[in-house]
Amino acid sequence: MSPLPPLNGQDSAALWERFRQLLWHDPDLSLWLDVSRMALEEQDLEAFEAPFARAFAAMEALEAGAIANADEGRQVGHYWLRAPELAPDPAVAAAIAAEVDRLEAFGRDVLAGTVTAPGGRPFTDVLWIGIGGSGLGPLLMLRALERQGVGLPFHFFDNVDPDGMARTLAGLADRLTTTLVIVVSKSGGTPEPHLGMVQARARVLAAGGDWSAQAVAITMGGSHLDQEAKAAGWLRRFDMFDWVGGRTSITSAVGLLPAALIGADLRGFLEGAAAMDRLTRVPDLRANPAALLAASWHVAGGGQGRRDMVVLPYRDRLEVFSRYLQQLVMESLGKRLDRDGVVVHQGLAVYGNKGSTDQHAYVQQLRDGLDNFFVTFIEVLEDPAEIPTIDGECPADFLEGFLQGTRAALAEQARQSITITLGRFDARGLGALIGLFERAVGLYGELVNVNAYHQPGVEAGKKAAAGILALQSRVEALLADGQPRSLAAIGAELELDAVEPVFWLLRHLCANDRGYGAKGDWGQPEGLVFQHT
Numbered sequence: 001m002s003p004l005p006p007l008n009g010q011d012s013a014a015l016w017e018r019f020r021q022l023l024w025h026d027p028d029l030s031l032w033l034d035v036s037r038m039a040l041e042e043q044d045l046e047a048f049e050a051p052f053a054r055a056f057a058a059m060e061a062l063e064a065g066a067i068a069n070a071d072e073g074r075q076v077g078h079y080w081l082r083a084p085e086l087a088p089d090p091a092v093a094a095a096i097a098a099e100v101d102r103l104e105a106f107g108r109d110v111l112a113g114t115v116t117a118p119g120g121r122p123f124t125d126v127l128w129i130g131i132g133g134s135g136l137g138p139l140l141m142l143r144a145l146e147r148q149g150v151g152l153p154f155h156f157f158d159n160v161d162p163d164g165m166a167r168t169l170a171g172l173a174d175r176l177t178t179t180l181v182i183v184v185s186k187s188g189g190t191p192e193p194h195l196g197m198v199q200a201r202a203r204v205l206a207a208g209g210d211w212s213a214q215a216v217a218i219t220m221g222g223s224h225l226d227q228e229a230k231a232a233g234w235l236r237r238f239d240m241f242d243w244v245g246g247r248t249s250i251t252s253a254v255g256l257l258p259a260a261l262i263g264a265d266l267r268g269f270l271e272g273a274a275a276m277d278r279l280t281r282v283p284d285l286r287a288n289p290a291a292l293l294a295a296s297w298h299v300a301g302g303g304q305g306r307r308d309m310v311v312l313p314y315r316d317r318l319e320v321f322s323r324y325l326q327q328l329v330m331e332s333l334g335k336r337l338d339r340d341g342v343v344v345h346q347g348l349a350v351y352g353n354k355g356s357t358d359q360h361a362y363v364q365q366l367r368d369g370l371d372n373f374f375v376t377f378i379e380v381l382e383d384p385a386e387i388p389t390i391d392g393e394c395p396a397d398f399l400e401g402f403l404q405g406t407r408a409a410l411a412e413q414a415r416q417s418i419t420i421t422l423g424r425f426d427a428r429g430l431g432a433l434i435g436l437f438e439r440a441v442g443l444y445g446e447l448v449n450v451n452a453y454h455q456p457g458v459e460a461g462k463k464a465a466a467g468i469l470a471l472q473s474r475v476e477a478l479l480a481d482g483q484p485r486s487l488a489a490i491g492a493e494l495e496l497d498a499v500e501p502v503f504w505l506l507r508h509l510c511a512n513d514r515g516y517g518a519k520g521d522w523g524q525p526e527g528l529v530f531q532h533t
């Protein structure tokens with residue numbers, strides 16, 4: 001292969017030559033990857049040979065069952081979910097295959113009305129309760145693959161906001177007794193889905209429903225949630241394996257059950273991911289799309305994430321893809337320490353929405369402002385037939401024009417971009433996209449020597465939240481005597497290092513009918529006196 005023409009300052013002929021040389025295409029998936037507008041030069045590709053050889057070897061070991069998540073002493077097995085034969089333990093392979101069969105059968109039976117709500121009525125809705133990967137993967141499956149009038153409508157508790165819960169429950173109105181409630185928590189102990197389940201159960205029972213006959217759990221065998229579901233005889237329990245992380249669980253029951261309940265092609269989804277896995281297993285940087293992505297990210301950000309990834313799908317169905325990638329990329333790569341214990345504060349920030357919509361928003365800054373990003377365009381060639389050309393104007397052509405125009409406008413200002421082109425968008429294509437980014441993140445994690453499969457920072461937040469709740473209990477116990485107290489007095493009696501958290505939690509309690517009041521100027525916290533009334 002002749003040396004690559006460099007990216008910058010090139011005429012169209014040289015850029016076309018560069019585009020041709022770097023273009024990756026798989027005819028079976030009808031998928032192209034263009035990294036020609038990234039600052040990836042010949043010398044980079046040569047310099048990456050050895051690091052990628054190591055990364056490919058590490059990925060091979062990972063798929064063979066190595067403890068790739070060393071901090072948690074876990075294997076990393078999401079690739080086995082779509083190719084069970086890869087699992088090193090035949091029993092695991094059998095369990096994976098059996099779970100997919102059960103999920104497919106359950107979805108089919110619910111939609112056919114052979115599995116019904118209590119009283120023999122068909123299920124009318126799904127209330128999905130899950131957070132992080134247990135919420136984002138399902139949301140992406142739905143927004144990407146739902147078809148009008150096929151399958152059940154989904155409603156989400158993906159947070160612990162009482163207003164959000166109230167709004168979702170209001171939307172379910174009188175259909176709570178025919179709602180299938182799916183509680184998803186790999187660990188089975190995350191506070192938010194637990195609280196959501198408690199609230200949903202109370203509402204279903206208050207509406208005269210039969211909770212156990214309407215509830216499904218997706219969690220690790222033996223987890224607190226699994227034990228609860230088993231003890232109460234819930235309608236179904238599906239397994240999450242401990243070697244699947246939340247952000248890589250979409251090809252497990254977490255993503256497959258939503259697909260089954262909207263009548264989507266879950267086998268095609270798995271096959272697309274498996275096909276991409278085969279293509280990203282090729283130990284050749286120039287022929288491996290995930291490696292080309294990881295290399296491009298590394299050069300763009302200097303291996304330190306100095307440029308953000310802006311995800312710009314030109315297809316509404318992929319509107320939440322940037323939110324999904326935010327977790328996959330940032331929870332994997334955003335790490336304080338590398339695997340040698342060195343403080344590196346690694347990461348790669350992700351944001352985006354969709355094109356051409358975003359051209360009327362932040363693309364202005366991308367074109368003319370800070371050069372602290374690269375764009376990842378996603379183009380889909382096949383358009384739905386029902387939107388016609390009217391008066392010579394075809395929306396699909398405009399969308400294509402806006403994509404190419406934005407890519408060119410960015411390139412003119414030496415702003416970098418990647419373009420992933422799908423011949424058509426369907427479950428198989430979505431699976432391929434998921435596989436592409438999961439592998440690219442794993443390879444990039446090898447390049448920057450971080451464990452891409454644990455999330456210590458999230459645990460820190462969970463512990464801090466538990467501390468605030470414990471403090472609230474102590475404050476409420478103290479004020480239960482009805483005596484008025486200043487913040488200073490509360491701090492002294494509880495022997496606190498700081499009273500600011502007490503101000504925050506009492507301000508919240510006083511704003512609601514929780515039996516607390518305060519005298520004084522809220523703008524002068526030190527003068528406030530609180531009392532349980």
Ligand SMILES: O=P(O)(O)OC[C@H]1O[C@H](O)[C@H](O)[C@@H](O)[C@@H]1O
Pocket residue numbers: 131132133134184185186187188189190193245246247331455458
């Ligand atoms: O599925 P769960 O165990 O409830 O976990 C839900 C989420 O919790 C944490 O925030 C993890 O960092 C995420 O990766 C995970 O998706």
